[in-house]
Amino acid sequence: MSNRPVVSIIMNCHNGQKFLSDAIQSVINQSFKNWELVFYDNFSKDKSYNILKKFKDKRIKYYKSKKFLNLYAARNQAVIKARGKYIAFLDTDDLWEKNKLKIQLNLIENSQFSMIYCNYYTLRNNIKLKRYKFYLPSGQITEKLLKKYFIGIGTVLIDIKAFKNLKFNNNYNIIGDFDFFIKISTKYHIGAIQKPLAFYRDHSSNLSKKKMKDHILELENWIKSNKKNFKKYKDSLKFIQIFIFKLKIKHFLQKLGHVVQW
Numbered sequence: 001m002s003n004r005p006v007v008s009i010i011m012n013c014h015n016g017q018k019f020l021s022d023a024i025q026s027v028i029n030q031s032f033k034n035w036e037l038v039f040y041d042n043f044s045k046d047k048s049y050n051i052l053k054k055f056k057d058k059r060i061k062y063y064k065s066k067k068f069l070n071l072y073a074a075r076n077q078a079v080i081k082a083r084g085k086y087i088a089f090l091d092t093d094d095l096w097e098k099n100k101l102k103i104q105l106n107l108i109e110n111s112q113f114s115m116i117y118c119n120y121y122t123l124r125n126n127i128k129l130k131r132y133k134f135y136l137p138s139g140q141i142t143e144k145l146l147k148k149y150f151i152g153i154g155t156v157l158i159d160i161k162a163f164k165n166l167k168f169n170n171n172y173n174i175i176g177d178f179d180f181f182i183k184i185s186t187k188y189h190i191g192a193i194q195k196p197l198a199f200y201r202d203h204s205s206n207l208s209k210k211k212m213k214d215h216i217l218e219l220e221n222w223i224k225s226n227k228k229n230f231k232k233y234k235d236s237l238k239f240i241q242i243f244i245f246k247l248k249i250k251h252f253l254q255k256l257g258h259v260v261q262w
Contacts, residue, residue, distance in 0.1 A: 016092030
């Protein structure tokens, strides 16, 4: 009998001590038990490792980078270590509902889908809010994703075979998941679960907030690099340009000292 885990959970960590214990506990609490946690320590200088080693669970696998890597380069390195049939991602400040993996596995193993995602909650100042009120689409969803991006990396479950031909763009620090899942959507059918099964913690240290200028530049670079590849979706690409314009306004207002919540 193979001892291969069914799910490899990728947790990338760079100085993630603040919420780390809660994130790991939400993995331990999963009702589905045949998983491994691939903990990839991206050159942390805080107490992240000390927090991790308090969890005496053989399913937790620790790896440490020899130098600091861009976030998506670190994600790629972690995926290389994965042994599971499926890949899931959970960042150190986020959480899962206890049936997250079980519900997603029941769907993906009885369908044509190569990836499953779900709705999620945002946690802001201890207030829980459902992220999306509209019906999340399934199937070939590229055009819909370009018009409005609605996949949180902490919500996905992906067949590991998808990583044979695709990987995260090492050059990105903010939009690597956007780039990766858009490309996944052009090659595979994607399934949606309407129920929120994950929690995204919205706080001042979120990378996309701290580095909004980088977010803008990466999106502009993405459009330039992908115009030819997404020629048939040119009308949908306009929605990304509108989003970039909104980010520029938000960035300008924040520099003036205004707090903007969109």
